[in-house]
Amino acid sequence: MMPPDQESASSITGNPANIGTKTNRAHESVALQIDQPTSNVINPCVDDQIPHHHQQANAVRASILRQSLRPVTLKFEDVSYSIGLKSTGGACLSSSHAKPIRSVLNGVSGIVRPGELLAMLGPSGSGKTTLLTALAGRLPGKISGSITYNGQPFSSAMKRKAGFVSQDDILYPHLTVLETLTYAAFLRLPKNLTKKEKIEQAELIIMELGLIRCRNSMVGGPLVRGISGGERKRVSIGQEMLVNPSLLLLDEPTSGLDSTTAQRIVATLRWVARGGRTVVTTIHQPSSRLYRMFDKVLVLSEGYPIYCGGANLVMDYFASIGYVPGFNLVNPADFLLDLANGVTTDTRQDDQTEFQVKPDTLDDKNSTRQYLVSCYKKHLCPALKDEIQQCLPARSQGLLASRNGSENQWTTSWWLQFKVLLSRGVKERRHESYSGLRIFQVMSVSILSGLLWWHSGTVHIQDQVGLLFFFSIFWGFFPLFNAIFAFPQERPMLIKERSSGMYRLSSYYFARMIGDLPMELVLPTIFITTTYWMGGLKPSIISFILTLLIILLNVLVSQGLGLALGAILMDVKQATALSSVTMLVFLLASGYYIQHIPGFISWIKFVSFSHYTYKLLIGVQYSKNEVYECRIGVHCKVFDDPAIEFLGIDCLAKDVVALILMLVGYRLLAYVALRFGQPH
């Protein structure tokens, strides 16, 4: 069966008259408006209408739409995908010990043109999300078959023209709706727009998606109460709509929403499609109202397609192969889902004229599914493949040919990305970084240690040395444990944003590192200032400043190690466990507790930053010939004390160099781990 809209080469223009169904025509004027530079772009599907004073913002939007829309014809042919299963051992393994695999998608084909909205239907686990992820170029592993965008494979240029809304909304919990969309606008909209225009664009999206009431509310997350699920979903969609994507892919955008909100979202998607975009969405159980808004549907049953074509032709097709819905089954989507589950409806009516579902056995269901798959292969697949094989429409080819190198460039400059990411990061983490609890924690330890070491003096040299060692260890642990969370916590955002080509990894990386610095450096400064003078260390401003600088260097090195461990493992639990072991080893090997470390393991102290810091602190505090009263009337050299002698304080410059090398090395390691460890 041929879809009704094969002729829609001209639908690339965004003219919905070519799409096919009667209902589409109602949107014709809207689509045409989008192409008009001065028109008021009003989404007819939402309640919030755009006030007069936003005409200027509309003009900006229209200009963005004109500039960046590249119609995309999405074709996928015979797409199959399998996943390797973890072997359970024993009986299930074949004699060849081959890793068991499970087929998730089998020979799925389809074509979606600009201006069309394709819905993928199917029971839970039928492969909808997997197919959508494959279409978004984000599925790891080998996919057989072909997926092309205007006849070309997925590219980085395509990545920036495609919007992907995942099932789980990946948003920063502490940003407001307006901040979320504004930062996205800063990062994703072209550099020729001014800051003001980008903000206006974000405001317009807020209006278009009916988010005005919650524009200044925090988004929220698992631990922070924020906006509702439907609002979160609209924010996620808004982030993608901002850039006017040529291809918009959405995974269950209506799940968990009430029917009115769901309808509003699908209406918005349809409106987005009518502007010349290609829209593909998975949907779980659409109402008949929603179903009527789809142009095409693809129905999957256990990874096999059983229908792909016009949404309005689905009933005719299934009737032609012997399946008609029950008497009062008015929602085509329910009928399709029943069929995809292998459940057939009995059209007979009983006395109460109620429709019944046959109590099918497992075998019945399997044979129904097999029959439906074979009908698809026989009746739909050949025509669909013919359609896919057809040449690209002329206008699309023109667009591809007119592409120039600039499309591969980033939308915004490195510096702008860095500034935006820095500002966003500081806003997002201000609650955490400047939390009263953290300040209390550091201040209380500082005052307590100041009191415990109160004016220790060189008389109690062991105590004083102990205080310096405590400095080096405390300011190793503290920043290390703060830093290990950085990348694992932001992993989902990083993957999502990098997959859509929002920014360079280096700008994110520097912004993330520098954003944490003020707090990371302010707290040790307060701590050292308090404890240094309370603890009765050398009353010299120079020694104090040097001590402070050494501690700050130590903080930066331990932060670098934390970032590297977090980036390599990308798992908070694993990184925490490894950091505990590392710090314990550093603590023991630094030379304060044990001076007679066996030779074969003594090298550990050379990789311990706490060891170098401790040495430097001692070197600053005491001079080579300094003596103290070791027994009554007896003066001993400080450097002859076994704990200090062991350190071998000769050339402090070497220790500074070692710390600087670690400072750079750990950070480099973190960057390399991020670059090569995460999907691009």
Ligand SMILES: Nc1ncnc2c1ncn2[C@@H]1O[C@H](COP(=O)(O)OP(=O)(O)OP(=O)(O)O)[C@@H](O)[C@H]1O
């Ligand atoms: N990485 C994976 N590991 C194990 N199984 C997987 C993986 N990815 C997909 N699957 C399996 O493949 C099948 C299809 O998954 P998919 O998420 O695409 O289904 P779906 O139709 O989107 O389901 P739902 O509607 O519940 O989201 C499921 O049975 C799922 O368990």
